[in-house]
Amino acid sequence: MTSHRLQHIVPGFAIFVLASVVTWLSFTEQPAEAFLFPRVISVVFIILAIWNLIRAVTGMSKVGRGISVETLKNLAPGLAVMLLYVFFGAKHLGFYLGSTLAFFTIYSFYDPASWSSVKDWIKRALVTAAFMAVIYTLFAVVLQVHTPRGILF
Amino acid sequence: MEFLNYFGGVFEPWAFMLLLGGTIGGLILGATPGLSPTMAVALLIPFTFHMSATHGLVLLGAAYTSTVAGGAVSAILLKIPGAPANIATALDGNEMAKRGEGARALHLSFLSSGVGGVIGILLLIFLTPVLAQWVLKIQTPHVFWIAILGVTVIGSLDSKSFVKGLLSGCIGLWLSTIGYDEIQGTERFIFADALGGGIGIIPALIGLFAIPQVLDMMAKGRVDALVEALEVPRQKLAASMRELTKYGRALSIGTVVGSIIGLIPGVGGQIAGLVAYDQSRKMSPQREKYGTGHPEGLVAAESANNAMVGPSLVPLLTLSIPGSPTAAVLLGGLLIKEIFPGSDIFEKHPEVVWTFINSMLIGQVLMVIFGIMIAGWAAKIARAPAPIMAAGVLVLAVFGSYSVGQSVGDVHIMLALGIGMFVLEKFGFSAAPLVLGLILGPIAGDNFTQGMTLAAAQDGPWVYFFTGTLNIVLIALVVASIAYSFWHNMLAGDKSAAAEPVGREAK
Numbered sequence: 001m002t003s004h005r006l007q008h009i010v011p012g013f014a015i016f017v018l019a020s021v022v023t024w025l026s027f028t029e030q031p032a033e034a035f036l037f038p039r040v041i042s043v044v045f046i047i048l049a050i051w052n053l054i055r056a057v058t059g060m061s062k063v064g065r066g067i068s069v070e071t072l073k074n075l076a077p078g079l080a081v082m083l084l085y086v087f088f089g090a091k092h093l094g095f096y097l098g099s100t101l102a103f104f105t106i107y108s109f110y111d112p113a114s115w116s117s118v119k120d121w122i123k124r125a126l127v128t129a130a131f132m133a134v135i136y137t138l139f140a141v142v143l144q145v146h147t148p149r150g151i152l153f
Numbered sequence: 154m155e156f157l158n159y160f161g162g163v164f165e166p167w168a169f170m171l172l173l174g175g176t177i178g179g180l181i182l183g184a185t186p187g188l189s190p191t192m193a194v195a196l197l198i199p200f201t202f203h204m205s206a207t208h209g210l211v212l213l214g215a216a217y218t219s220t221v222a223g224g225a226v227s228a229i230l231l232k233i234p235g236a237p238a239n240i241a242t243a244l245d246g247n248e249m250a251k252r253g254e255g256a257r258a259l260h261l262s263f264l265s266s267g268v269g270g271v272i273g274i275l276l277l278i279f280l281t282p283v284l285a286q287w288v289l290k291i292q293t294p295h296v297f298w299i300a301i302l303g304v305t306v307i308g309s310l311d312s313k314s315f316v317k318g319l320l321s322g323c324i325g326l327w328l329s330t331i332g333y334d335e336i337q338g339t340e341r342f343i344f345a346d347a348l349g350g351g352i353g354i355i356p357a358l359i360g361l362f363a364i365p366q367v368l369d370m371m372a373k374g375r376v377d378a379l380v381e382a383l384e385v386p387r388q389k390l391a392a393s394m395r396e397l398t399k400y401g402r403a404l405s406i407g408t409v410v411g412s413i414i415g416l417i418p419g420v421g422g423q424i425a426g427l428v429a430y431d432q433s434r435k436m437s438p439q440r441e442k443y444g445t446g447h448p449e450g451l452v453a454a455e456s457a458n459n460a461m462v463g464p465s466l467v468p469l470l471t472l473s474i475p476g477s478p479t480a481a482v483l484l485g486g487l488l489i490k491e492i493f494p495g496s497d498i499f500e501k502h503p504e505v506v507w508t509f510i511n512s513m514l515i516g517q518v519l520m521v522i523f524g525i526m527i528a529g530w531a532a533k534i535a536r537a538p539a540p541i542m543a544a545g546v547l548v549l550a551v552f553g554s555y556s557v558g559q560s561v562g563d564v565h566i567m568l569a570l571g572i573g574m575f576v577l578e579k580f581g582f583s584a585a586p587l588v589l590g591l592i593l594g595p596i597a598g599d600n601f602t603q604g605m606t607l608a609a610a611q612d613g614p615w616v617y618f619f620t621g622t623l624n625i626v627l628i629a630l631v632v633a634s635i636a637y638s639f640w641h642n643m644l645a646g647d648k649s650a651a652a653e654p655v656g657r658e659a660k
Contacts, residue, residue, distance in 0.1 A: 011580045015320065022327055025342065034337035036605060037598040038330045045323040052316050063314040064581030074374035079572075082367075082547060086568045090551060091561055099551065103544040110540035112375045131545055135552060143203055145556040 005059045007066035012049075012056035019049035081105045095147035096136060104128040155499075156278050159507035163515050168211050171204075172512050175215025176519045180527060182216070183223020185542070190220035190238070191479045192366055195358040196546070198486050199553035206490035206502070210509040213486050215516045217479050221458055222266040222520050229258045229451075238461075241430035241454035248446030260393030260525060261400075261448050262455045267521035268397075269408045269456030273463030274514045276412055280464070281510075284471040285496050293604045294618045298627035300597035303474035305631050306417075307481075308586035309638030317582045318638070325590020328352050329598065336602060347562030354485040356554035356567040357591055361584045362482070363550040364571020370543040390525060400452045406433045407453040411460030415477070416467055429457030463513065470494050470506065473596060478585040484592055489557075 023042040026035045055061040081102055089098030104124060113120040139145045162168060175197075182193040194216050201209030224239035229246035242262065249258040291299070308322035309315050331342040332351025343349055397404065410429040433453035434443040443450045461477065468474040473494045475481040487494060492502050499506055554567035574584050608617035618624065 008580060011576065015324075018324075022342070029341070031337055031339060033602075034334045034339045034341060037601045038327065038341065040601065041323060041326045041330070045320070045327060048316060048320045048323055052320055055316065061314070061581075063317065064579055067576070067579050070374075071372045074372050075368060078371035078543070079368070082568065085547075086551060086564055090555075090564065095552070095555070099548045103548050106371070106544040106547065107540045110371060110375055110543060111538070112540075127541060131541075131548070135548060138200075139552050139556060143200070143556060145552070146559060147552075147555065148561065 008056040008061040012053040016049045016053045019046045077109050078106055091148050094149050100132050156507045160511050162508035163512045171208055171212045172215045175212045176219045176516055177523050179216040179219030180223035180524055183220035184226035191482055192362040193220045194479055194482045195362045196549055196553055198355050199556045206505045207508045211512040214509055214513045218462055218516045219520045225262040225455055238426050238458040241426040244444050245447050245450035263521045263524035264397050265452040265456040266459040267517050269411055269460035270517035272408050273412055273460040277463035277466050280467050281470050293600050295623050297597050297600040299472050300593040302631050303593050304590050306634045307589045309634045314581050315638035315642050318586050321582045322586040322590040325587040326594045329591050329594020347565050353563055355557045356563040357570055358482050358485050359550045359554045360567035360571035361574045363546050365575040365578055367543045367547050368575040370539045400449050403433045403449040403453040404456050407456030408460045411457035412464045415461035415464030425461040426454040426458040429453045481588050
């Protein structure tokens with residue numbers, strides 16, 4: 001089995017599992033009246049999921065580039081910051097502090113400029129401060145959105 | 154001519170400021186590679202939450218119009234289409250810019266966008282009320298079939314693989330059923346506390362359109378992807394206007410093709426530009442010049458992708474079926490303002506709808522004026538480095554999705570959907586059908602449940618849902634949309650596979 005085919009089988013199988021769970025719940029949960037529409041959807045969903053899985057297993061599913069190891073390596077740090085930011089930082093550190101840290105970390109990590117140049121670090125800090133000032137003005141001052149407060153603000 | 158009565162609303166100071174700001178901002182966002190019009194409009198929706206329905210729609214309409222046109226700037230000066238709709242523009246536009254004719258290309262691009270756009274909006278003005286009258290005949294089972302048709306058309310036509318397109322639509326429909334069912338008073342598919350209130354349209358739209366683009370930028374790693382913008386020497390606008398009259402054929406082809414494609418639900422601007430470019434090339438006596446910097450190609454592509462904007466709102470305002478993915482986001486913007494498209498939209502909300510449409514007409518003129526004024530400058534701003542863009546869009550997405558319901562749960566849903574969509578997109582799934590399933594799901598679901606109750610008291614579900622001329626026509630259209638896509642897929646034979654080997658995109 002080629003790695004290309006395997007790349008399509010994994011999401012194909014995941015969608016099949018999701019469709020199976022949806023179908024199972026739609027036909028077993030009560031009251032039945034509440035699940036009438038989900039039942040109709042789930043029948044079409046499971047048929048298409050099986051069709052998609054068969055196409056993946058037989059090598060007929062070719063649309064889509066898949067995800068390369070290199071892509072995963074590039075993504076991993078940014079994705080980790082993203083998850084930490086949304087599921088921990090924004091709530092516990094506060095939206096503005098969490099966002100400032102997330103912006104600065106992601107910008108600094110993916111910035112092709114040198115990591116050893118003080119000038120570049122100052123530039124990153126200034127860009128982050130300027131961007132967060134715009135966000136604060138927009139959401140806190142103009143739209144008056146009350147965000148969760150953290151350890152600082 | 155009812156629309157004439159509502160022109161005053163566009164020139165009300167706050168509305169006009171929003172129109173102006175939306176147009177200029179949209180031009181810059183559109184010129185920024187990586188920021189699609191759909192994502193720009195989705196990110197703007199939270200800002201409209203605190204505005205009146207009219208003002209919110211004026212801003213979204215201006216952004217929709219100008220992001221499509223602004224995409225031409227980076228297509229011409231950087232050879233990076235600002236949006237998928239501008240792919241065909243880059244073919245000749247960049248060649249012209251390389252020859253030192255950047256200003257000429259930009260002038261022709263904005264002028265032809267303006268002509269196409271104005272004709273498209275006029276079609277919207279005159280066709281929508283006619284279609285709205287016809288919609289009066291529509292009843293519960295028809296609404297159900299129309300909602301399903303919306304999902305199948307976009308699922309079939311907007312995806313390279315029709316199985317995956319329809320699967321995306323199914324996932325969207327299922328997602329729409331998550332939450333508390335108010336009719337039966339019961340919970341459905343609530344696997345986590347954050348899902349208790351269901352999946353909000355705005356967090357979902359932001360997640361599905363913005364997060365995959367953030368991840369795409371990160372996936373490229375620490376690459377210096379800055380491209381030098383070509384210089385734009387000055388050129389007299391009057392000369393460009395005179396020149397445009399020479400390309401009447403390309404302008405007509407672009408406008409007609411764009412308008413027709415806009416009316417077809419789900420097809421969108423990318424196809425409009427490419428089809429118009431191809432048709433114009435075939436009908437041109439100078440077809441060999443296409444691709445070498447021939448203004449005709451540029452004019453055809455740009456007039457088409459802006460002519461598509463107005464007609465794409467015709468099925469949206471009357472049938473709740475968007476003509477393009479961006480129109481699907483606009484539908485979300487309408488629904489959160491509790492404006493439900495349909496036959497009575499012009500009776501219930503004439504001031505909102507007509508002011509919105511009129512603002513898009515005025516917006517076309519502003520787009521041409523400001524587009525020409527700031528094009529060269531916008532191209533420089535548009536070169537904002539990808540790491541800043543990725544971090545900035547992420548923070549905006551978090552604040553935008555939180556601000557709608559002031560709920561951290563919405564932010565979690567937004568991110569989960571965004572990461573899921575990024576993975577799905579890598580395997581050929583598309584966001585547009587999923588979004589449409591999510592938006593049209595409640596409409597289909599409520600009408601299905603209502604229809605089943607009425608059918609039980611009459612002749613049963615079979616007669617209620619599957620008989621009657623309109624039911625049969627709609628079912629035939631659902632089947633035809635799937636069959637056409639299936640046939641097209643079989644003919645194409647997954648040709649894209651050769652060009653898109655799995656797992657190699659980053660190399």
